[in-house]
Amino acid sequence: IEGGPDQDITDHAEEGSDTAKALASMKQREPSFEVGGFLSGARSAYEFILMGFERGELAEIKPYISDEVYEVFAQVVEAREKKGLKVEAEFIGVREVSIHSAEFHAASGTAEIAMKFIGELTSVVRDSTGEIVEGKEGKVKTQKDIWTFEREMGVNDPNWILVATGE
Structure with a gap:
């Protein structure tokens, strides 16, 4: 409805909330921005980045994460390698994707x-002899994460960068 609430926003954030206002400001700066499209892309990015980290394949995810996040991931991967640990993980799916908060800096x-994100995956950690030291083969575990993505609106680069991870 012309002049009514933007359903692309209100489907994902409470009308009038700070998050909804921030999303509206993003759309003002970049009219082609769609919240629904962003959520779809974030879901894909979650799987791609999470599994790249689990496998220790940081080179493929580096363009999509900030230098700070890369450093933290690299330290974890390096510590695993020094201990001779190998992660075997399989992504099952995402049970929930929702906006936790949004900010726009005009x-x-x-x-x-x-x-x-609430995702499901199987994951075991094996030592250098192949013995499982963490996890259980075939057991699906739930992973809960709060990830923050950032980008400058209204520029040609459409990629969002992962700038923070947490739970």
């Missing part, structure tokens, strides 16, 4: 969207 045009 002066810089920078947008931040914190996403809540």
Whole structure:
């Protein structure tokens, strides 16, 4: 309805909330931005980045994560390697994807969207002899994460970068 609430926003954030206002500001700065499309992309990015980290294949995910996140991931991967540990993980799926919060910084045009993910995967950690030291083969575990993605709105680069992880 012309002049009514933007359903692309209100489907994902409470009308009038700070998150909804931030999303509206993002759309004002970049009219082609769609919240629903962002959520779809974030879901794909979650699987791609999470599994790249689990496998220790950081080179393939580096373009999509900030230097700070990369450093943390690299330290964890390096510590695993020093201990001779190998992660075997399989992504099952995402049970929930929702916007946790959003901020828009008008002066810089920078947008931040914190996403809540509840994913399911199987994961075991093996030592250098192949013995399982963590996890149980074939057992699906639930992973809950809050990840924050950032990008400058209104520029040609459409990629969002993972700038923070947490739970």
